[in-house]
Amino acid sequence: MSAIRFEIQKQLKGKLGRVGKLHTEHGVIETPAFLAVGTKATVKALTPEHIASLGIQGILANTYHLYLEPGEDIVQSAGGLHSFMHYDQPIMTDSGGFQVFSLGEAYEGKISKLAHDEVDDDHPTIYSKNFSLQQARLARIDEEGVTFTSHLDGSTHRFTAERSIEIQHKLGADIIVAFDECTSPQAPHDYQKEAMERTHRWAKRSLAAHRQNIEAQKKQGIYGVVQGGRYQDLRKESAMFLSDLLFDGYGIGGSFTKKDLDAALELVNSILPSEKPRHLLGIGEPKDLFDGVERGIDTFDCVMPTRIARTGQVYTRSGKQNVLNASYARDFSPLDEDCNCYTCTHFTRAYVAHLFRSREMLGATLASIHNLHFITSLVSGMREAILNDSFENYKDSFFARYNA
């Protein structure tokens, strides 16, 4: 008996997309759903009550960051992540693989999962154009795991599949993720294949480590992560390999070019067992969300809504806008006319712009609330649209106004 249970309510006609309910120890996630990112056991600039009030159904926290600070033992002593951060809805932790590998040669590359993304401290990341394991700066991979240097204090650490799962057991999220290697989309085929096969061996070891912990198994579901970079043959092989393992769900990992994403999702999700939930790791701009939902993704996480919020960029029905635009200074309308979030129903563009100009923390809070509400509502709207057989209409009418 798995700690999580996925129930499909309706299929998107002629597509891989579907509506469902993901049951966890801390309640149900109605899918498709967007999970907010709470990297260090806090969704930046928001209280847990803010998160709940936004209709956000769950969050994703980062194993790498929490392992370094405050350390998984402190979180466990606090009673696990839910208790530590005072959040009683579903939590997912990633495997730490993405952050660890992005400490490699990629560290100073400042490129993130999709070409249009920006970078900040959530992901002390990324790959360079000529990925080369030998040049790795802060991480070294071997068959057993990865040895890495903390971005905080330069100390040396080591993650293996078993260690990642042990840490995630202590953190106590509802959904944990098998240890995986997240490669660069620029990595050549032979390296991608080698990394993928290693990820598969780690997946088996992660699963075994999880199955050995009876208590954890009762409370935590585990996802395997499909890799393979931009190569369809590898994506296919990875999806097939992982389908045979008894994971409770699947993550789709790796960095993508925008072009590769759709093809990879289409292929992978047509192979993965349809009755299991699927999470797209770390990607979630509006276009990606529509593309992902249509191609069978059930849950998403992405730092983008809160990250851009902290720089004053807000989503509106017509596209992203910067509150520091001169026109906002005397604009007493809400950030988005059509929005009913706390920020838009209580504050004006002029006020939010003032907060950003004055470098007041409330600016980041109000913009984060708005952006998360915008993205969360967009995805819950997709859910409604599938239920009402109007997904295409919903999508068309969104992009008729939205300038990506």
Next chain:
Amino acid sequence: MSAIRFEIQKQLKGKLGRVGKLHTEHGVIETPAFLAVGTKATVKALTPEHIASLGIQGILANTYHLYLEPGEDIVQSAGGLHSFMHYDQPIMTDSGGFQVFSLGEAYEGKISKLAHDEVDDDHPTIYSKNFSLQQARLARIDEEGVTFTSHLDGSTHRFTAERSIEIQHKLGADIIVAFDECTSPQAPHDYQKEAMERTHRWAKRSLAAHRQNIEAQKKQGIYGVVQGGRYQDLRKESAMFLSDLLFDGYGIGGSFTKKDLDAALELVNSILPSEKPRHLLGIGEPKDLFDGVERGIDTFDCVMPTRIARTGQVYTRSGKQNVLNASYARDFSPLDEDCNCYTCTHFTRAYVAHLFRSREMLGATLASIHNLHFITSLVSGMREAILNDSFENYKDSFFARYNA
């Protein structure tokens, strides 16, 4: 008919202290009360809902800062401060005098109103040991007003009594303050006298400017500010002079040494008309609050609770503590065992310490909530104690534990 009305409910036996109700356009302040500082139309790191939930009855915003950013015209166009910042309880604005004058030679002195205070951007301040008008860096005083240089962009501006009142009319607070010169406690008697006499002339002009604006008068009360530095003869003269003007209430201004404060309050408040409310400008550590209440202060404002919160310092029943203390890392008790604030009832020292170590904004929010609740409750406790004839007991039992 004044826009504000003060009602005394009970006198502290044998002392100047009292309990009252200050009626304003935006509700009643039950006194004695602590007003939170919302320098730039936001109490740093908190939403208006946080403020209300803390039992805070009103805030003080800064005329100088709001004049520079976003400008009083934008605030007026937004419908005034209450509407601009979505806050419907009483608001007070200061005259801008303190900030403007502290741009003077004092600018780099980094000393604040009381010797034990710290300094941050709320008050780009302060006096130096050898106050000298000639050496003034960013402000120049003349009979009509003061010409000063913006700390933001170096542009030149001018405040006069009439201009300060005009700005405050546009900001639209419930209580506004006559333009005054805040001097250094180190200034010699002859300069203090000269400055005080100028402040008195500005007080008359401020009052006249206010009385000419019929609309503003209906909604906004005006306080005159007693100055005179550390000289009792000047404090007496100032209190007597201002008592004769028909202000709606009085502010006690100036920088103090700890020693001078009690004597000045005792003297000034025995002279000021007892039926009018009295506000102590910018001072509010626990000891000051007890001393002030006992000596007839009705309302206080101080940046200290939120300023120290942002550096991780929190009030506890036994004194201030720093959450970055090593012992906090594994301490799963609340910041203060006796506290029933949102932070203390939902989060542990370990979590708050983690947020500060991780430089997460929520840390400042949670610490600010706690500190403001601590100080607000302390003052409302004084109110209750006076009503119950137990002020001395309340004070003694607080200081039996509190290590200032």
